[in-house]
Amino acid sequence: MNNSMLTVASCQVELAVGDIAANRRSVRSAISEAVDGGAQVVVLPELANTGYMFADLDELRNLAEPVDGPTVSEWVALAAEHDLIIVGGFAEAGADGEVFNSAVLVDASGVRACYRKAHLWNTEKDDLFTPGTGRPPVVDTAVGRLGVMVCYDLEFPEWVRTAALEGAELLCCPVNWPLYPAPEGERPIEVVKVQAAAATNRMFVVAADRAGRERGQDWLGGSVIVDADGFPLTSLGLGVAGMHLATIDLSDARNKTISELNDVHGDRRPELYFEAERRARGSAH
Amino acid sequence: MNNSMLTVASCQVELAVGDIAANRRSVRSAISEAVDGGAQVVVLPELANTGYMFADLDELRNLAEPVDGPTVSEWVALAAEHDLIIVGGFAEAGADGEVFNSAVLVDASGVRACYRKAHLWNTEKDDLFTPGTGRPPVVDTAVGRLGVMVCYDLEFPEWVRTAALEGAELLCCPVNWPLYPAPEGERPIEVVKVQAAAATNRMFVVAADRAGRERGQDWLGGSVIVDADGFPLTSLGLGVAGMHLATIDLSDARNKTISELNDVHGDRRPELYFEAERRARGSAH
Numbered sequence: 001m002n003n004s005m006l007t008v009a010s011c012q013v014e015l016a017v018g019d020i021a022a023n024r025r026s027v028r029s030a031i032s033e034a035v036d037g038g039a040q041v042v043v044l045p046e047l048a049n050t051g052y053m054f055a056d057l058d059e060l061r062n063l064a065e066p067v068d069g070p071t072v073s074e075w076v077a078l079a080a081e082h083d084l085i086i087v088g089g090f091a092e093a094g095a096d097g098e099v100f101n102s103a104v105l106v107d108a109s110g111v112r113a114c115y116r117k118a119h120l121w122n123t124e125k126d127d128l129f130t131p132g133t134g135r136p137p138v139v140d141t142a143v144g145r146l147g148v149m150v151c152y153d154l155e156f157p158e159w160v161r162t163a164a165l166e167g168a169e170l171l172c173c174p175v176n177w178p179l180y181p182a183p184e185g186e187r188p189i190e191v192v193k194v195q196a197a198a199a200t201n202r203m204f205v206v207a208a209d210r211a212g213r214e215r216g217q218d219w220l221g222g223s224v225i226v227d228a229d230g231f232p233l234t235s236l237g238l239g240v241a242g243m244h245l246a247t248i249d250l251s252d253a254r255n256k257t258i259s260e261l262n263d264v265h266g267d268r269r270p271e272l273y274f275e276a277e278r279r280a281r282g283s284a285h
Numbered sequence: 286m287n288n289s290m291l292t293v294a295s296c297q298v299e300l301a302v303g304d305i306a307a308n309r310r311s312v313r314s315a316i317s318e319a320v321d322g323g324a325q326v327v328v329l330p331e332l333a334n335t336g337y338m339f340a341d342l343d344e345l346r347n348l349a350e351p352v353d354g355p356t357v358s359e360w361v362a363l364a365a366e367h368d369l370i371i372v373g374g375f376a377e378a379g380a381d382g383e384v385f386n387s388a389v390l391v392d393a394s395g396v397r398a399c400y401r402k403a404h405l406w407n408t409e410k411d412d413l414f415t416p417g418t419g420r421p422p423v424v425d426t427a428v429g430r431l432g433v434m435v436c437y438d439l440e441f442p443e444w445v446r447t448a449a450l451e452g453a454e455l456l457c458c459p460v461n462w463p464l465y466p467a468p469e470g471e472r473p474i475e476v477v478k479v480q481a482a483a484a485t486n487r488m489f490v491v492a493a494d495r496a497g498r499e500r501g502q503d504w505l506g507g508s509v510i511v512d513a514d515g516f517p518l519t520s521l522g523l524g525v526a527g528m529h530l531a532t533i534d535l536s537d538a539r540n541k542t543i544s545e546l547n548d549v550h551g552d553r554r555p556e557l558y559f560e561a562e563r564r565a566r567g568s569a570h
Contacts, residue, residue, distance in 0.1 A: 118554055122544040131554075135561055155549075157442030157485060158558040165561075182516070189484045189515045196481030199474045200442060230474045231467070259407040264440075269403055269416075273443040274562050276420055276450075277555060 004251040006143050008041045008170065008204075009034035010234070010244040012223040014212035017051030018063060024049070024071065027088070028078070030243065035082045037245045040143050043208040044088030046117075046151050046174040047101065053215035057099070057127050064093035067114045072104050080108040085141050087148055088208075089174030092116065098130040103150050103174050105139050113137035117150040118159065138166035144250040147203075151175040154207070155193055157200065164201035165265065169253035171197070171205045177220035179239070188222045191236065199230025202264050203253045211241035228252040289536040291428050293326045293455065293489075294319035295519070295529040297508040299497035302336030303348060309334070309356065312373070313363070315528065320367045322530045325428050328493040329373030331402075331436050331459040332386065338500035342384070342412050349378035352399045357389050365393040370426050372433055372493075374459030377401065383415040388435050388459050390424050398422035402435040403444065423451035429535040432488075436460040439492070440478055442485065449486035450550065454538035456482070456490045462505035464524070473507045476521065484515025487541045487549050489533050496526035513537040 011030035015023045027048050034042045046052070049071040050063040065071050075086045085107045092102035092114070100116040101124060116132025117124075125131075136149040136159065147168030153159050154173055163171055177190050190207075198205040205226045210219035221239035224232050225246040234244040256263045296315035300308045312333050319327045331337070334356040335348040350356050360371045370392045377387035377399070386402040386409060401417025402409075410416075421434040421444065432453030438444050439458055448456055462475050475492075483490040490511045495504035506524035509517050510531040519529040541548045 118557060119552055122546045125546050133557065135557065152547075152552075155485060156553060157446070157481075158553070158561075161442070162558070162561040186516050189480070192477055192515060193481045193484065195474070196442075196478045199478065200440060230477060231471050261407045261410050262437075267404055267437075268441060268443070270562060272403060272418065272420065273447070274559075276443075276447040277559050277562065 004144070004249050005247060006040055006250055007038045007245065007247045008043070008206050008225055009037060009039035010043050010206050010208040010223045010225055012209050012211050012221055012242055012244065013045060014241050015045070015048065015051040015210060015214070017053045017214055018059065020049060020063060023051060024074065031078050031086065033243050035084065037243065039084070039245060041085045041087070041146065041170070041172065043172045043206050044086065044174055045208050045210045046089035046176040047091055048088045048174065049090040051214055052176050053217050054128060060091060060099055060128055061093070061097065064091040064099045066093050067104065067111060072106065072111060075104070076106045076110055079106045083108055085143065085146065087146070087172035087174065089150055094130065099128065100132060101129045101150060103148050105137065105146060105148050105172070107141055112139045112141070113148060115148045115150070117153055119152045119156055121152040136163040138163055138168045145169045147171040149173055151177070154197060157197065160197045160201065164203050168203055169250045171203055173205065173207045175207045176210050177222050179218040179220045187236065188220055190220065191222050191224050194224060194226050195230040195232070198226040198228060200264065202228045202256045202258070204228055204248050204250070211239060289429070289534050290532060291325055291535055292323045292530065292532045293328070293491050293510055294322060294324035295328050295491050295493040295508045295510055297494050297496050297506055297526055297529065298330060299526050300330065300333065300336040300495060300499070302338045302499050303344065305334060305348060308336060309359065316363050316371065318528050320369065322528065324369070324530060326370045326372070326431065326455070326457065328457045328491050329371065329459055330493050330495045331374035331388070331461040332376055333373045333459065334375040336499055337461050338502050339413060345376060345384055345413055346378070346382065349376040349384045351378050352389065352396060357391065357396060360389065361391045361395050364391045368393055370428065370431065372431070372457035372459065374435055379415065384413065385417060386414045386435060388433050390422065390431060390433050390457070392426055397424045397426070398433060400433045400435065402438055404437045404441055406437040421448040423448055423453045429454045432456040434458055436462070439482060442482065445482045445486065449488050453488055454535045456488055458490065458492045460492045461495050462507050464503040464505045472521065473505055475505065476507050476509050479509060479511050480515040480517070483511040483513060485549065487513045487543070488538050489513055489535070496524060
């Protein structure tokens with residue numbers, strides 16, 4: 001048996017802002033479907049406890065939970081029951097009234113990492129969420145090294161790179177992609193960016209998106225599992241609630257070579273980037 | 286008249302390693318076709334003077350030319366004759382016998398920039414080319430701010446970002462993409478990376494690739510002109526020699542906003558990347 005093989009599920013669910021009980025049921029049901037499909041790693045959308053389209057900070061604050069609250073505790077219990085790894089997004093109540101757009105990685109032993117989204121999207125900035133300042137976690141799990149980031153974070157290649165350089169073999173990304181029109185015949189650009197993120201680092205990437213509509217906002221439903229060459233392993237059932245499931249060989253992500261003499265990480269020229277970044281910042285750090 | 290409008294040509298030509306005279310004729314003919322099409326900026330492939338599949342350093346060294354040699358001088362003359370900007374790759378003879386995989390940007394006034402490829406591909410490393418150490422140039426031209434990099438450079442988002450942060454509105458990339466199989470129905474991953482590079486920075490990107498076969502090496506022929514949203518403006522006539530032509534509005538690349546509150550450059554968290562890069566380097570710079 002090749003112990004680098006791994007079955008991953010991306011759960012594209014419908015959620016309803018504010019209805020914590022219904023969201024918890026939807027997520028439980030999605031996890032159950034993933035277990036039935038043989039999944040060892042289950043990725044849930046961003047803000048899977050609360051939904052997304054908050055009216056204001058008061059509404060958000062009333063829905064947010066600490067990391068040891070009922071939503072994440074339920075995920076830990078399900079992870080223990082089914083020997084799963086679950087990565088999911090939730091609205092995290094901070095200690096001083098602030099709220100973070102967070103994602104946890106949990107396994108049978110409990111919460112292995114809690115990450116706070118560093119790049120906030122649109123109205124998230126508008127007195128709702130406090131941006132994170134920590135790097136994306138990369139966790140050694142029983143099935144491989146898993147990284148975590150949230151939605152718009154993925155669109156910053158520097159951020160993806162930090163997780164990849166820490167050795168992430170599979171990057172797990174809860175997302176909520178709003179539906180924007182793409183030209184006829186074109187893939188959503190969010191998916192293109194995921195493909196590039198994967199290929200640029202020879203790393204698997206799974207994005208778990210939302211389906212449906214919420215307070216007038218349509219969700220793209222662009223969930224995808226991408227291989228280390230950058231190609232989707234699951235077909236894009238855009239917009240449709242359902243599960244994406246793929247069995248991957250993580251050893252592909254441990255091999256960064258792309259020709260006899262090329263290595264996607266070894267070929268970097270950090271001394272040049274570092275200097276460029278320093279100049280761009282105009283600082284003498 | 287909107288003076289941010291610009292017609293760009295990507296010339297996907299066949300070249301023959303070692304036959305400088307034939308290559309020069311092919312390139313002249315391609316430039317002439319671009320002029321007939323109304324192009325104001327013409328992008329040529331990587332190593333457009335020499336071809337690519339060198340037997341050894343001796344062969345390469347015998348073919349390389351200084352930046353004021355006949356190939357680049359001819360491009361300057363054509364740029365002056367037709368009031369063009371030409372970006373093209375050439376094997377550059379250095380002062381001390383080293384050879385660089387370079388690209389120039391020339392206009393009617395002469396050579397505006399000469400860039401030496403910083404990320405070398407496969408056998409280029411193998412005693413052929415010396416890697417560059419300079420950043421990708423971004424040149425203020427009569428038609429807009431144009432950046433230049435070469436082929437594999439494009440696959441390093443950090444490098445693309447340096448040009449974008451310097452204000453490149455159109456990134457001009459001579460490339461020689463070897464043909465690798467992609468899964469049925471999938472775009473070549475090189476093109477996907479170009480799309481992501483463009484969308485991530487809201488910048489137009491043009492790649493001028495090779496067509497045909499050379500000493501047993503098939504070329505992808507994946508030339509493309511991509512808009513600031515990351516979508517191709519020209520259809521991919523994979524592998525076929527010919528010209529890609531598009532008229533673009535550079536003002537799209539001057540607007541980095543992608544939502545009411547988001548800006549692809551303004552949303553960066555360089556203080557976090559900088560720290561991550563410093564840790565990755567293990568240095569105290």
